[in-house]
Amino acid sequence: MIPETSILARYRARAEAFEAKVARVRADQWDNQSPCAKWTARGVVDHVIDMHGVMLGAAIPRTDDPLTDFREARRQVQEALDSDRAGSEVSTPMGPMKLEDHIDQVVSDDLVLHGWDLARATGQDETIPASDVERLWAAATAVPAEVMERFRTPGAFGPGIEVYGAEVPVPEDAPLQDRLLGYVGRDPMSKSF
The missing domain is CATH 1.20.120.450 (dinb family like domain)
Structure with missing residues (x-):
């Protein structure tokens, strides 16, 4: 081992x-x-x-x-x-x-x-652990724009695969977890889907 x-x-x-x-x-x-x-x-x-x-x-x-x-x-x-x-x-x-x-x-x-x-x-x-939020935020925001566009394109990596959804606007002063979720295509403010 x-x-x-x-x-x-x-x-x-x-x-x-x-x-x-x-x-x-x-x-x-x-x-x-x-x-x-x-x-x-x-x-x-x-x-x-x-x-x-x-x-x-x-x-x-x-x-x-x-x-x-x-x-x-x-x-x-x-x-x-x-x-x-x-x-x-x-x-x-x-x-x-x-x-x-x-x-x-x-x-x-x-x-x-x-x-x-x-x-x-x-x-x-x-609640996502703060260390995970910070790590994922740093990784996601470091992705070049042209690669992020591919990540947001449904099917770019194969049928039915979507890495990130379209960015959901979140206030700049929102908690980092909410900003991360919005950045990767989730609406942290909405309780309805």
Whole structure:
């Protein structure tokens, strides 16, 4: 076993938080609309599980239980991050990169943003840890305009894939979490979707 990296530690913390949200979804909430127009609460979790499979190059087996399925997806990604495979080069839409970097920049960040989506859809605490807000804000705002335009174009990375939605205007003096959410295409002020 290789020493735990900050990428693995970050993934573990984010996956733990996301799993806790999945575990708190009541049976009657799975069809609730999420802030992502195309997805219900179940759709958000399905997407996160699918993206875990994309990172690993294999579909994650499914049951009728989103919590069981997420736990399996999490187990497989943690296993990959905790192995020599983490440093292997993979092909991505943005060019070749190490598997651990791809997981960190895609699925690990997805756990934060889609964790907010799931919390909003199911009436849970929507607070994103300040360190994650600051990290994601710095990463998102550092993306060059032409790349951000591609990120905001539905289907630019494949059928049905949308990295960010259109920016939602948020007051400049709003909390950084709200500014981040608006920047990536969510309306943090609206309770209706």
